[in-house]
Amino acid sequence: MNNAKMWLVVKPTVGVPLFLTAVAVGSFAVHVSVLRNTTWLPQFLSGGAAMEQAALSPSAVVPTGGNATVVFDGVQQVGTSQQAVVVLPDGRTARVVFDAPAVIDGTKTALLQ
Amino acid sequence: MNYDPDKVWPSGLTIGEAEELHRHIIDGTRVFGFIAVLAHILAYVYTPWFG
Numbered sequence: 001m002n003n004a005k006m007w008l009v010v011k012p013t014v015g016v017p018l019f020l021t022a023v024a025v026g027s028f029a030v031h032v033s034v035l036r037n038t039t040w041l042p043q044f045l046s047g048g049a050a051m052e053q054a055a056l057s058p059s060a061v062v063p064t065g066g067n068a069t070v071v072f073d074g075v076q077q078v079g080t081s082q083q084a085v086v087v088l089p090d091g092r093t094a095r096v097v098f099d100a101p102a103v104i105d106g107t108k109t110a111l112l113q
Numbered sequence: 114m115n116y117d118p119d120k121v122w123p124s125g126l127t128i129g130e131a132e133e134l135h136r137h138i139i140d141g142t143r144v145f146g147f148i149a150v151l152a153h154i155l156a157y158v159y160t161p162w163f164g
Contacts, residue, residue: 001132001135001136001139003135004128004131004132004134004135004136005128005131006131006135007124007126007130007131007134007135008121008122008124008126008128008131009123009124010124011123011124011125012124012126012134016134016138019138023145040160040161040162041160041162043161044160044161
């Protein structure tokens with residue numbers, strides 16, 4: 001409580017709104033920078049998980065002919081590596097992380113022979 | 114305006130008033146901090162933050 005005497009210098013009608021506005025602006029700026037600099041927050045806010053499930057309904061991509069299907073669903077790890085989902089003939093899925101920096105379009109599926 | 118020796122300028126508050134106001138400011142800041150800690154815990158639990 002050693003800063004209380006600041007109110008002998010700063011009028012509360014000026015200092016209090018200024019203080020609250022500064023906290024609000026600062027908090028807003030942090031949210032904007034996290035939204036801009038991460039991949040998980042935008043995906044989370046746009047229902048990334050739900051979209052991932054929808055895009056991956058097993059009936060749509062379950063391969064025929066006994067091979068596995070790889071779906072590049074656009075979910076990307078922070079940094080260079082790209083993720084994809086392998087769908088096995090029995091419908092089970094596994095998420096794989098590719099080390100190669102080349103990013104493949106997220107919507108294609110590649111049949112593994 | 115009658116002269117009050119306890120009033121301190123430029124803001125014109127007394128020391129007691131300044132300390133009372135500051136107590137509210139500090140309490141409010143603590144509540145804000147508590148809410149922020151709670152929000153970060155929820156973000157850590159429910160979002161892919163930190164894997």
